[in-house]
Structure formats: structure tokens, C-alpha cells
Amino acid sequence: MDGVTENDISHVIEADKAHVWHHLVQHKPFEAGDPRIIVEGKGMRVWDATGKEYIDAVSGAVWTVNVGYGRTSIADAIRDQIVKLNYFAGAAGTVPGAIFAEKLIAKMPGMSRVYYANSGSEANEKAFKMVRQIAHKRYGGKKHKILYRERDYHGGTIGTMSAGGQTERVMQYGPLAPGFVAVPHAMEYRAQWDLSGEAYGERAAEAIEEVILREGPDTVGALCLEPITAGGGVIVPPVGYWQRVQEICDRYDILLHIDEVVCGMGRTGTWFGYEHYGLRPDFVTLAKGVASGYAAIGVTVTTEKVFDMFKDDATDPLNHFRDISTFGGCTAGPAAAIENMRIIEDEGLLDNTTAMGARMLANLEGLMDKHRVVGDARGKGLFLGLELVADRTTKEPVPEKDIAAVVADCAAQGVIIGASNRSVPGLNNVLMFAPALIATPDDIDQITDSVDRALSKVFG
Ligand code: PMP
Numbered sequence: 001m002d003g004v005t006e007n008d009i010s011h012v013i014e015a016d017k018a019h020v021w022h023h024l025v026q027h028k029p030f031e032a033g034d035p036r037i038i039v040e041g042k043g044m045r046v047w048d049a050t051g052k053e054y055i056d057a058v059s060g061a062v063w064t065v066n067v068g069y070g071r072t073s074i075a076d077a078i079r080d081q082i083v084k085l086n087y088f089a090g091a092a093g094t095v096p097g098a099i100f101a102e103k104l105i106a107k108m109p110g111m112s113r114v115y116y117a118n119s120g121s122e123a124n125e126k127a128f129k130m131v132r133q134i135a136h137k138r139y140g141g142k143k144h145k146i147l148y149r150e151r152d153y154h155g156g157t158i159g160t161m162s163a164g165g166q167t168e169r170v171m172q173y174g175p176l177a178p179g180f181v182a183v184p185h186a187m188e189y190r191a192q193w194d195l196s197g198e199a200y201g202e203r204a205a206e207a208i209e210e211v212i213l214r215e216g217p218d219t220v221g222a223l224c225l226e227p228i229t230a231g232g233g234v235i236v237p238p239v240g241y242w243q244r245v246q247e248i249c250d251r252y253d254i255l256l257h258i259d260e261v262v263c264g265m266g267r268t269g270t271w272f273g274y275e276h277y278g279l280r281p282d283f284v285t286l287a288k289g290v291a292s293g294y295a296a297i298g299v300t301v302t303t304e305k306v307f308d309m310f311k312d313d314a315t316d317p318l319n320h321f322r323d324i325s326t327f328g329g330c331t332a333g334p335a336a337a338i339e340n341m342r343i344i345e346d347e348g349l350l351d352n353t354t355a356m357g358a359r360m361l362a363n364l365e366g367l368m369d370k371h372r373v374v375g376d377a378r379g380k381g382l383f384l385g386l387e388l389v390a391d392r393t394t395k396e397p398v399p400e401k402d403i404a405a406v407v408a409d410c411a412a413q414g415v416i417i418g419a420s421n422r423s424v425p426g427l428n429n430v431l432m433f434a435p436a437l438i439a440t441p442d443d444i445d446q447i448t449d450s451v452d453r454a455l456s457k458v459f460g
Helices: 007-019 057-061 074-084 096-105 120-139 158-160 197-215 241-251 273-277 305-307 332-346 349-370 401-413 441-459
Strands: 038-042 046-047 053-056 111-115 144-151 180-183 220-225 255-259 283-286 297-303 374-380 383-388 430-433
Touching: 053 441, 074 273, 074 297, 096 111, 096 297, 096 332, 111 120, 120 158, 120 220, 120 255, 120 273, 120 283, 120 297, 144 197, 144 283, 180 197, 180 241, 197 220, 197 241, 220 241, 241 255, 273 349, 332 349, 349 383, 349 441, 401 430, 401 441
Parallel strands: 144 180, 144 220, 220 255, 255 283
Antiparallel strands: 038 046, 046 053, 111 297, 283 297, 374 383, 383 430
């Protein structure tokens, strides 16, 4: 790490403390110490303003920097593009916008159109708006409800919070938007039915059907789900779940919206999480890993069938998708995304993710044998969670302060790990891991060894 003098650092810390309102932070206790200022990143590692080196086991805290830090080829692609053309609103085309759309669609059989925005929340909002407009165009406004699942997360805007399955994140922000309806989660570890494996998966999917029948299938327009619930605790639905979900959507003519904001772009060892389950989505939303955090980009991908509905009655000026996202016209996003995709392909990062994910899961399962506090180890590819419980039979979550102590101990050892969302028992007790897809066996072992030591320290 270089380039930041001690004077600079104290000024930066002062400026941060005086003026930055941080995400997800209660500032009262936070102000007692100095904020962690991250100044540099290279590969799997970042350095803070004190010069301390960390291995980043969560790719920028929220599972974003899929190809790792310090990629000069992405920086060059962005620079070359913005020197030529930085921006033009999305009613016109741009070279990187067209080329990235073509490359992305080539990886998504059945899909055909890419709508550009800037973030995961925004990508999801666009899909919700498309569903609502289809309801108006085709069903007199009736088939407008959007189903979401308990524990899933789709964003921080009022619309996406209305589809938010993590109650503590939405409870203080009402009134929320009407027309969003929850379906039960599909987490076998905290089972709602006395079943296991495939039977559990099928039952959890049938619970969705029950909600559809209760609401009236002619009122339900779409079902929005994460392939693997991310911030809600790394929940991988059991075998049998997805096949039944697809059948239910087909049976009741319900559009399937898969939120790949976290799982997309290689995170689980395939380009998209839904590929593991043979789904035929109508909407796929992507953001974080699309440009690995080198530029802001979110996309809503849909089918020609959906797209065609917006070409109906072309003489009616109200009939097209009346939406714009100013910065969806920035060319840096797709330019970075093209190079990001090339890196994933040329460096074989999908295969690496599968191999390193298997190694990491085996290591985490090993921790289960060693530490009674580990109730469950789960995940897919390089997206993994370790659920900590005070008692393996009752599955009583460990106190939040203990989770914080493990995270802090790992940080002291130079390893940044994550934890699931706070404040609701059963949601806040999962350690989370999502290293960059370039991770080596040594990186993986360094991360899990530090968790091993932290668990011994905190729980004995
Ligand atoms: N969907 C999922 C599954 C997410 O995890 C997130 C962000 N954590 C979002 C959507 C929202 O993305 P953004 O923060 O870019 O709006």
C-alpha cells in the first residue's frame, strides 16, 4: 500500500467522521472509534488506511468484486470508452450497450432483451413495473400482485422493500406499496414442515401454490425469488423445490422473476444461479458481479414474449414501457461488464469457483465436527454460510454479540468475513463467505483457518 501519508489519513478520518453517513451503521457507538477506511485493493486483498492487509472473504463486503481488485484491463476498458463517449440516454444505442447485451443474451437461452439501469434495486423495480404494466395491458389491471419469499431481499427502494422478506429491514419504513404478498421460505434447517430432502422442497413449493390459490391466480402476475437467498442467511432450497416452482408458474400463468443480483455472473459456479435448477425465467435481474464493482450497472433481462407485449397498439402513445434511468445510459457500465465477462471466461473462473467452493464447503463442514456451535454449513460455489447455534437440538441462535465477536476476531487476524442481517432471531446468526472467484486453495484455507481460531476464542 502506498500513496497515503499519515497527515492525509487523519484528515480523511476527520472528514469521514464529520460528513459521511455510512450504510447500515448506528453512528453513536461507531463514532467512539475511527472508521475503517479502505484505500487499496489487489486480487483478493485490501489494505486499510493504517496499512493493515486483509484477505477479503466477501468481495467488497456485499459479494460484488467477483473478478478481484486492481484489474487494470477493466480500468483501461472504462477509460477508453468514456474518453470516446461517456454518456448518451438510453433511448439511443451505444456500442458497449449493444455488445454487452449480445454477449449476455448468448449465455441465457430463452432470454432476448436487456434493459439498463444502475443497481440491483433499480433492476428489480423495472421488472416490477413491467409486470404491473402487463397486468394493465392484458388483464384490466387485475393480475398485478407480485409474490416474494420470506427472508429474500430485493433492494432498498420503497417498491423493492415492499417485496422484502426480511422484516427488520422494512418494518420502520411503511406504509409500503400495496400488491406484494409473502410466500413461506424454503429453509429446511429451520423447517416449517416435518419433512426432509425432496419432500421438503416440494412442500415448500406447494406452500407458494396455496398462497396463489388464496389470493386468486387471476390476481397474481409474478413470483420473485432469489435462487439462493443471500443476506437472509445463504439459504439453498432443497432438491425438488424449483421444478415444482416452475410447474406452478406455468400452471397459473405467473411470470417467474429470478433475482440474480448476488448469484449472477459466476458466484455459484455457473453464469447464473438458476442454471442449477433448469428454470425458464421470464425476468432475470443482475447487478453486483456484472462489472465486479468497477462501474455501476444493473440489468433487467427478459424474453421476447414479454418484450413483444410492449409493442402492442403502437399508435397509442401510452403503450410502450414509459420508463427511463438517466445513468442507465452511462457507457462505463457495459464497457466494464464486457471486460469482466472476458476475464471470467478466459481465466476459467466458473470452474475455479466450483472447485474452490467445494474446498471451502468441506473446510466449513470440518468446523462443524470441531465446534459444537456450528449448526449448519451450506452454500453453492463461492457463496457459503455457517449457521451458529447455542444448542444444536433447539437451534437457538447464538447471541448477536458473539457473531460480532467472531467477525471482529477474523478482522483482527486480517480476514474480512460477513454476517447475515441483524435484529431478528434466526436471521442474524449466519457467518457469510463470498470470496472473489479467483481464490486459490491457500486463500480458502487462510479464511477457514481464521474462522476456526475465532470460533475457539469466542466459544472455547
Ligand atoms: N437483490 C439482492 C438479492 C441483493 O442482495 C441486493 C443487494 N444486497 C439487491 C437486490 C439490491 O441491490 P442494490 O443494493 O444494488 O440496489
